[in-house]
Amino acid sequence: MARKIQAIRGMNDILPDQSSVWLYLEKTVADVVKSYGYQQIRFPIVESTDLFKRGVGETTDIVEKEMYTFEDRNGESLTLRPEGTASCVRAADQAGLLFNQVQRLWYTGPMFRYERPQKGRYRQFHQIGVEAFGISSADIDAELIILSARLWQKLGLLEHVELQLNTIGLASEREAFKSALVEYLTEFKDQLDEDSQRRLTTNPLRILDSKDESTQSVLQGAPNLEDFIGEESQAHFERLQAILKANDIPYVINHRLVRGLDYYGKTVFEWVTTHLGAQATVCAGGRYDGLVEQLGGKATPGVGFAMGIERLILLLETLDLVPAAAKFSTDVFIVSMGDDAELTSFVLAEKLRETESGYVVLRHCGGGNFKNQMKKADRSEARLTLIIGQDEVDQGVCQVKDMLTGEQETCVFDDVVSYINSKL
Numbered sequence: 001m002a003r004k005i006q007a008i009r010g011m012n013d014i015l016p017d018q019s020s021v022w023l024y025l026e027k028t029v030a031d032v033v034k035s036y037g038y039q040q041i042r043f044p045i046v047e048s049t050d051l052f053k054r055g056v057g058e059t060t061d062i063v064e065k066e067m068y069t070f071e072d073r074n075g076e077s078l079t080l081r082p083e084g085t086a087s088c089v090r091a092a093d094q095a096g097l098l099f100n101q102v103q104r105l106w107y108t109g110p111m112f113r114y115e116r117p118q119k120g121r122y123r124q125f126h127q128i129g130v131e132a133f134g135i136s137s138a139d140i141d142a143e144l145i146i147l148s149a150r151l152w153q154k155l156g157l158l159e160h161v162e163l164q165l166n167t168i169g170l171a172s173e174r175e176a177f178k179s180a181l182v183e184y185l186t187e188f189k190d191q192l193d194e195d196s197q198r199r200l201t202t203n204p205l206r207i208l209d210s211k212d213e214s215t216q217s218v219l220q221g222a223p224n225l226e227d228f229i230g231e232e233s234q235a236h237f238e239r240l241q242a243i244l245k246a247n248d249i250p251y252v253i254n255h256r257l258v259r260g261l262d263y264y265g266k267t268v269f270e271w272v273t274t275h276l277g278a279q280a281t282v283c284a285g286g287r288y289d290g291l292v293e294q295l296g297g298k299a300t301p302g303v304g305f306a307m308g309i310e311r312l313i314l315l316l317e318t319l320d321l322v323p324a325a326a327k328f329s330t331d332v333f334i335v336s337m338g339d340d341a342e343l344t345s346f347v348l349a350e351k352l353r354e355t356e357s358g359y360v361v362l363r364h365c366g367g368g369n370f371k372n373q374m375k376k377a378d379r380s381e382a383r384l385t386l387i388i389g390q391d392e393v394d395q396g397v398c399q400v401k402d403m404l405t406g407e408q409e410t411c412v413f414d415d416v417v418s419y420i421n422s423k424l
């Protein structure tokens with residue numbers, strides 16, 4: 001036998017018993033974002049490598065070590081998208097949707113990062129991203145956070161996630177803070193972990209994120225980002241908090257929250273949970289007023305977030321929050337014996353699918369004896385089984401078996417739909 005080819009490590013199949021949860025989550029998100037006026041945008045999975053180098057930042061983890069980059073047959077450097085914001089900006093700007101306009105956009109799809117696969121961390125994973133362009137005031141930051149809270153509420157997750165909030169100020173404020181931070185940390189360089197030592201020259205803000213104990217204890221005495229935040233950023237941050245308070249959205253301020261991507265400024269936030277171990281962040285975002293310009297467009301403010309679908313699904317499953325109605329189930333299974341009965345069963349099946357309830361109807365295909373077909377009906381876990389043989393066709397009726405009680409009744413063809421409506 002030929003050797004079977006396996007999926008790539010860290011890239012998962014989503015099998016039929018899992019896909020209904022995915023559909024449920026995607027549908028819930030689609031409904032919520034629509035109610036806030038957000039429209040879907042779709043863009044390719046592959047982009048020029050430069051888009052992410054410029055958009056995400058040369059010294060970020062993503063660009064330094066996580067991208068799937070390859071040359072196509074023309075020798076052009078392409079990258080499987082590691083995130084959606086840069087592509088979203090590229091696509092919207094290319095279509096002329098950004099300058100001097102307000103756009104509320106969302107997207108969903110696979111992202112690719114070469115990371116060490118573990119629970120909640122994969123090499124192909126899926127995000128839903130929501131982005132708003134053209135508004136520089138804090139009310140749009142608030143709208144996005146309120147939208148995400150609405151989604152948690154719909155999913156039953158609101159009490160299981162915590163909103164962490166910070167402001168990382170304007171670029172000039174971050175530069176001043178970075179210099180002070182580097183000056184301080186350089187004194188203690190040998191007490192920093194290896195990654196942080198490297199980041200001293202590449203991306204010092206990320207050192208605040210370090211999980212290393214020795215680095216964390218050095219950071220105790222480091223200058224504080226909040227002391228470098230200017231009036232404009234502070235006012236923006238306070239307005240955001242006032243709106244969240246007025247909407248009863250609890251949050252904690254985490255002064256160490258900086259986010260791993262270069263494009264953020266002012267607001268940053270994460271929704272975190274205590275139920276998923278180290279992969280605690282289910283949704284993360286912030287403001288990125290410089291990004292559009294950085295990618296060659298005209299200056300346009302932007303703010304957005306992305307959530308990890310796998311982590312949200314893990315969370316829903318861990319907390320047993322997937323509603324029964326979201327799971328796939330068969331309403332009616334149709335058993336038919338003989339050529340005439342088979343033809344009739346097709347007609348009945350369509351009648352049931354056409355109803356307002358849009359029943360899930362499975363016809364047994366491929367013939368076979370009665371006993372065998374009934375076994376299939378059992379296995380389908382349908383609530384009702386319709387049974388049609390030549391006698392039933394001749395009499396214009398069918399048998400309806402309630403699979404829970406085992407009761408069986410005869411029903412005339414013309415009444416089948418209303419009979420089933422009354423049973424289901």
Ligand code: ATP
Pocket residue numbers: 083113115120121122123124125126127260279280281282283284285306307308309310311
């Ligand atoms: P982390 O700190 O966990 O690596 P990140 O800061 O790299 O996350 P973002 O780039 O902000 O993550 O992506 C937004 C969300 O996408 C994350 O909060 C997470 O839910 C999800 N996510 C990111 N990377 C992965 C991955 N490799 N596998 C599964 N989900 C992921």
Ligand code: MG
Pocket residue numbers: 061260
């Ligand atoms: Mg990461």
